[in-house]
Amino acid sequence: MSETLITASGDDLLAADAKARRRALEPASFIVEAPAGAGKTELIAQRFLMLLARVEHPEEIVAITFTRKAAAEMRNRILASLEMAASGVLPEAAHRQVTFELARSVLARSAELGWALQSQPQRLRILTIDSLCASLARQMPLLSRFGAQPAVAQEAGALYAEAAAETVALLDEAALPFVAESLSWLDNDTARLQRLIAEMLARRDQWLHHALDESLAEASARVLNQLVDEELVEIAGRVDDKLQHELMPYARFAADQLEDGATLTCLRGWDSPLAPSADALPMWRALCDLLLTGTNGLRRSLNKNNGFPATDEGRAAKQGLLELLDRLRDDSDFEAALARIRMLPDPALHADEGEVVEHFAALLKLAAAQLFAVFQRHGKVDFIEVSQRAIAALDDGSGPTELALKLDYRLSHLLVDEFQDTSPTQIRLLELLTTGWMPGDGRTLFCVGDPMQSIYRFRKADVGLFLQATQRGIGGAPLEALRLSRNNRSCPAVVDWVNQAFGAIFPPADQISRGTIRYRSFVATHEPLPSAGVAVHPLVLPAGTLAAERDRLEARRMLAIIDGVRADDPARSIAVLVRARSHLSSLIAEIRAHRPDLRFSAVEVEALADRQWIADLMTLVRALSQRADRVAWLALLRAPWCGLILADLHALAAEDRRSTICALMADEARVAALSDDGRARLAHVRKVCEEAFAHAGRMPFGRWVESTWLRLGGPALLPDAAAGEDVEAWFGLLDRLVDSGEFSLERLEDEVGRLFAAADAGADGRLSFMTVHKSKGLEFDTVIVPGLHLRSGQTDTPLLRWEDVATGDGGSTLVVAPVRTRRNSAETTSTYTYLQKLEAERALNEELRVLYVAATRAVRALHWVGACEQADDGSLRQPSSGTPLRLLWPVVESLFGASAVSVVPPADSHGLPSWEDFVPPLLRLRTPGEPECIVRAAEAVETETPGLEQEPADTEGRYRLEAAVGTLVHRYLEIFARTGCDGWTVGRLSSLRQAMVRWLGGEGFADADADKGAARALSMLERVVASDTARWILVPREQAASELTLASRSETAIRLHVVDRSFVEDGVRWIIDFKTARLPDGADDAAFAEHARRYRDQLDRYAALFRDEGLPVRCAIYYVEHDRLEHASAETPWAG
Template identity: 40%
Template sequence: MSVATTTDNDMLARERALDVSASFAVQAPAGSGKTELLMQRFLALLSEVDKPERILALTFTRKAAGEMHSRIIGAIRKASEGCASEKLHEMKTLGLAAAALRRDREMGWDLLLNPGRLKVQTIDSFSSVLARQMPLLSGLGDYSITDEPEELYSKATERTIALVEDEGPDGGSVRSALGHLDNSVRALSARLVMMLGKRDQWLRHLERDITDEGMRALLEGSLKRLVEEELRDVAAEFPEGLEGALLRSARHAAKNISNEKSAIPGLSGLERLPGTEAEGLPLWKGIQELLLTGKDGWRKPKGVNVKLGFPNGDPFSAAMKKEFQELLESLSGNEKLLKALGRVRALPVPEFPEEERETLFALMRLLPVAERELNRVFAEAGKADFQAVALSALKALGTEGEPTDLMLALDMKVQHILVDEYQDTSQTQLSLLEALTRGWTEGDGRTLFVVGDPMQSIYLFREAQVGLFLRARKEGIGQVRLIPLTLSRNFRSSERLVEWVNQTLGPAFPVDEDVFTGRVTYAPSEAARGAVPESAVELKLLRERDDGLEAGHVIAVLKRLPENESAAILCRSRAHVDCIVEALKDNGIRFRARDIDPLSERPVILDLMALLKALEHPLDRVAWLACLRAPWCGLALSDLHSLCVGDVSTPVRELATDGKRLNALSEDGRRRLSGFVEKTGKALSLWGRRPPSEVLRGLWIGLGGPGAAGDEGAMNDAREFFKLLKSVEGPGRASMAELERRIEDLYSGGGSQDAALEIMTVHKAKGLEFDNVIIPGLGKGPRNEDRGLLIWLERDRDLLLAPGPGTGKEGSVIYEYLSGKMREKRELEEMRLLYVAATRARKSLHLIGHIKEGGDGEIVATPRSFLSKISRAIGEGRFIERTGEGVFAGCALTRTRKRLPLSWELPEPAPPVHVDGVEKSVERTEPEFYWAGETIRHMGTVVHRYLCRMAREGLVEWGKGRIEGEEPRLKAMLRSLGLGAREAGEAAREGLRTLLKAVSDPRGRWILSKRDGAGTELPVTAVLEGGITHMVIDRTFVDEDGARWVIDYKTGAHEGGSLEEFFRSERERYRPQLEKYELALRKGGEKREIRKGLYYPAHAEFIEVK
């Protein structure tokens, strides 16, 4: 297809997607402008509906919802201001926004003043709203939603296993499950916790009152339908003209083969191709064995021999052998039949053996018991997880036969639904969409619009089923048929990058689609940007795995990149970049790591945990020895041996005071041990009487912990540790289990928050883009998956399920078959993961991986590695040769830690700060209006207070009606400040206009929205210029890119003169004040990039002060 044709098709698809009378499923590859298309569709719908609430847009993340909402409002605002653009896509958006604005004015919506009327939500938040509207029916009640439900899962699991003594069926199920796992409570507990975290996937299939026979019919029926579909595929692919030759060859081989384990003898009476019923499976397995090798390739004609049932000898045998060889020659190019036959080998007989069936039934009875206990734990804690929200939302909507009042109300209210990232939809989320569109019919004016990219579906571990996207394009969703559309223009990447992805990654995708396994075909893209001179794709190879050499090349690439361009190192797993992170530090290259370095693995945290355990448990020998080895004590291994040799029971602290053992130590060891014992003794005397965090911090500092930490990143990690410890400590004690659990969930904030280089996993990079992308570790394979209590897959509405293998046992035939299917799903997703990684780049892409030599000297990639996906491109790669030393000489993953010298002493406290005078040192915190009259000054003060209140409470609570309803309160506040009735009334109305402008301004909403690390009217005290300075920061928060913003509100209005000149002078006027804020935050330990700004709500103007 020519470029012109591709472009035309893309433009037609985008135009077609704006037909608000039809429903669509749009495939939007990486960089194709998916968010803008969604926004345009939303704007087009706004120009048609009678209420904005008729439209519901659902996304998967708060960030995506916020971005879409902001862009819709921003487009309407630009249209209201008469903005124009020369770019075609922006012209289109402004035209749609203008039409939406006309409808807005016609219907009196005032969306710029009431942006909350636009329903753009995450699926989770929408589900929560549904569930809370019918708390009794949904069962959710007034629960808070937790992001960390593991502790609740563990408690429910403990209660479930405690039923082991129960004489009823629940106790029997627990005993059966334990017996299956060699009576390991730990193994059962771990598996139940995992299963509870995925209960939305299995709960819908397990009716609590189902009988054993009902379970058997359900599971074996599902398996039987799958087997029969696979057999139909084989039968459909077999050439009719070759059927006779196959049957004659099969009968001949069956009579002559001597292998008793073979399935071929069963073909002796074959007169026609076997039927496609499950009963014919053994015959198909015989045919598969006859035609294919053990590696599922076509047999070679020369390999036909007596072992296969074709002996030499008489003319008849020779003729049969020749006919079979000719048959193999005829079939050798039939790839579809080859794949279909290859799948037959693993197909299980759709019947569970009795022992496996009993185990399975026990586990299936146990899971609802665990779910029941979890619901009780939720009720006691007043908390629930997101799965409880999703399941409760479905309950709140009722069923097709018995819809609830809420469902009927929604059916009347919502007429158009848009869904972003539909390729990541789960079966539970699909059920929600089906419920919402229940009763919709073609031509009734209601539409469904889903957009996504199956090539970017990479969340299988969250039950994302890319097959649901494929099915939606073919069959629709519920009762709604969808018109499939595909975009093809890439507005992100350079022409060179797009060509490389098309030519290299495209052929690595499957050639056909499959809903069940998630096989996705490749949709090529066309670059919209054209050629970029400095654009490049580079594939570098290593002759063997050498993490140091790979890290060295990454450093070399980074040093060549322009300083003003963004860059990202993307990895498949965190372990793939350990060496690179160390090399970056050694070379002084600043970077920002996103969830790469687990906090629990940081040396400073390991040392602090050991010290905490030593104080909490004086008999914990491992903890005490770890403390003696830590940098603050630093005993040599020989001294540790001398201290403990011959005694495995005496507490280490007692050994440390044993004179004979002390004499056996080196002089250095005695001195180090003496200081440690003295300081820990003081801490132990306070343990249980003072808060653990306070005692531990004092001991750590006294031992020299900060001096041994190594760098500022380690100090930040230590601060995070003490903060966590304080949050879990009770009276004199700390919850060790809770502390360890929380630490396990966190990552070090190491690195520079404002660095141009970022390091993250590919999953974290989804939705982001960078000028330059480096993908190391292409030659490394994925880690092995854990085996669960059960394995299950969903196929249409069928449940395929088998019990996991018992402790030390192999899995059953059915289990191994389902494991193979799951493995196939993961391998298909791995190709999509590489596609996501490569398409993050705008200008350059650098790929690095190691290969190995096969037995015949052939260069091959590690199975299931990224490099194995693009093995045909290996020939284009260039080898990295080892030259010189530095990081090229290797990367020590076990890094030497330096102990504190014996001469180290706790530094003297800093001298007291000289303060010239308290009055001079107090920073003015009230809004400045000295230039204004009394009315304006007081109005500004009140508006300032309201802006802070809005930020604290969240903008969801502050629509136009709520703000206008505050007029009496504003007037009363102004009267209390000394204004007369008339002046107070005028000032109150002006204040309302200013507040309404702020909440309708996209930048204002960005500032006032709830955010991470947010503070409103944040008091800060610092020593600045020789004095104690007290300040109050109006608004501070951390944005999506990790930068901390410091913003002051300026509520006055400028009249007369140039606004541009006014804002320029304001920037210079308040620069010193904002710089003081920044300096104070730095002194308080803030390490992120700090950005500063002024916000003028009366003008809807934001000024960044650089």
């Protein structure tokens, strides 16, 4: 593209842009295409201000965004505009002057109608789509079937998995056939069926309404022909009538030479162009087989197997067809059109596929019902459920609801930001909100976005919806299309390259069904900058180069780019943008190994679970939760706070594989076999663990784990402040799971796997690593995009694949096919395969848009980094299909070819160790022990652990079991106090027996002892829920607390106290201690009084903790086994 053409086109684009911006500020409905850097947020804020100056109430305008950050940015921009107008200082920039005048009009309107917007900004209704849905659902809880408002689960995977497992376990008469047939199709792989159901539940907004309304198999049969017809119409446009007439004599000749039954025989007598309909599909396929090889390339040779025998007539026909194919070889559209024929499905589902579709559909409807039951049980829902209930609140199936009519009256203007990211469910919501709107009634819909930045397919966003809305409008609002063309972010050198490169590789036309968007050029308004432009950094490698070596070389190339930018101008911001977080691992490893001084901010890149200090915490919680877990305990002893060498671990545990590690740690003979250093290290850990188990159940679980970690010396292992933030996030997660009753080791591990390590707090923000998706809306002086040779993600294999096909009546229906198994894996023309390829095409189109988003983050410079290999003959191998480099190849191939003369060697001259030789040193405390601050405190701290009284016992094992039973009972008494006793029936308690047995087993008790302990705990708890005395103790009341931890200080000591139950009633402070001791049968009042007297001093100390309240104090012991409340002291002398 010449400079002259760019300038001329730029002038035209700028003029069209200015006209579109003026039009967008008129009171009509629009859909606006705003490319990257176009000032979209400023325009939507101006639109909001323009509408404010026209309405009677600010609440008539609702602006919708997709993130809280975007909503806050829009709100702040509008309020800042009002402040600017109130100051009276006219800004210099022309676009800001427009904003200034609009804001002045709003202030005048606000003063006229008494809005007081600057002091009451909450009247500006700027919401996320999720908060809007939740608001709608709350307004009609009965219709929305919410009842009490549930919490919204940010990650609902565990809920989906639970519902899926319950669905597969359904054995009633109605469900069993569907479960059985579904399992049969999947070769009785129960785990796979559960996983696939859970994945489908995460997308149920896309299929459930169809499954409820009609037979999916019948619907597929109706529209498969329509789909094939639409495909063939497009193919016939590439293989036109004239070309078909040229091909006919060769096809007839070949068909006549082949025996009956061959694919080509259907072309005998072919004398008219093929109809673009499913009925003619066999002939289209035959033509495809005649002209294409098995790899979908045009044939370069023909033989008798293709219908061209070695006769004079055969050779003449072969020569004529090959010449025709040579002429067509440069027409890539023709070749692609033929190849597409091969992916078309048969126009009907195979019989067994139709049956299994119905079974799957029935099973999924049951799963959706199970999921709702799971939601109710947990008091949580997902975002899909909120959206569905919001839709139900607006439309009950027979028309608009009362709420919809009320909103129709109150809502005058709707603005939607980032419209390219909308999903079908969100479009349905917008349709309901605008139902009944009529052109000219004064109500407007304003949608703005950039279809070239639609990159959220994994969130069910569909770029085709943008195109569809442009063509058809939404609900009752026809939309006038506007297009912006300015780029206020990037310098001309970057913009020109982006226009030229992406204009060449984007699809040539918009197509709703395939999710394709043609490229829209834009023009830079930024002044030219020195050292600006786009660079491609080819890494041409010898054949057979290992992936690890390739990644290391790429990382060093990126570091060289970063160093070069910083040498030129240290103040410039640099971002390394990747399509998948794993693509940063090589660069981060290289920096950690060889450039630890290079500080960077990695935004949601490094998994929290990969940090060593988090792995140590996971080891600790596993060991504390499961005393019999040998692997966890060996890891605990190997961890840095102990650091036993392998020889010591072997001496401790190798010859006894039956005993728990806890038991072996207490075996003095085994401990004596350790090295001197090993004994000292083990003594530290053993002491901490013994004290930890003495406190087990006497404080909140998270606090218990944290106190153990502190005493082990965990903080000494944290290298920086970011590590401290990681640990804080981990303990916060642990507390949330415990408090919600959802804690298990598996759930904790799953949730930790979803978190990311904190970014380096010491980084100055000039060097950032993040995904392309995370970078949307941001800009950087220099952008580096590595990993062009790498694929990102994998295509999923859902239980059902589907395609939502528009029908003639304006509605839609699904074409559905079941997951491929051994039954249908050989069917290359299956509907499932066709739908899978359609989805792969959409993914590839989105990959192009991801590259566009990455490129348009750059202000001054853009760097692409990718690798390819040389073949054995020295030529370049084409990049793998599905990679960004393959997509960019038409633009960058010549640059890689030029680099082929200087192939990057497999090793460089830095003299640094390779990754295979580099092992990061593991931290190991030099002298393990409690941190000095804790040691000093411990010398003056006495910890009181009441409740599990150490009475004489026949054996240590019996005492341990009694103590564990006491822990169980105390835990459930705390739960009863929090939830109330009414819901705890004997039946519900009985259902806990197996959980108690498992917990006791995890504490190291034999099965018989665990069963005995669970029975005793249940017996006591059954007495509690039936006891008026216990209910009186546990009922919620003023200042009530259970397991209350308090501290007192004397001149020489700090004492920690755990009070089982305390509350205020009738002006008296009650302190009650729970005892699970079993007194002898026939014990009289005197026996109980004598037993309680042992704890008088302890209870008096508790009472002293409340002396500053000035209330009378009464202390008592509740004997759970005997359902007896024994007063241990009268009113204390320090009361009142």
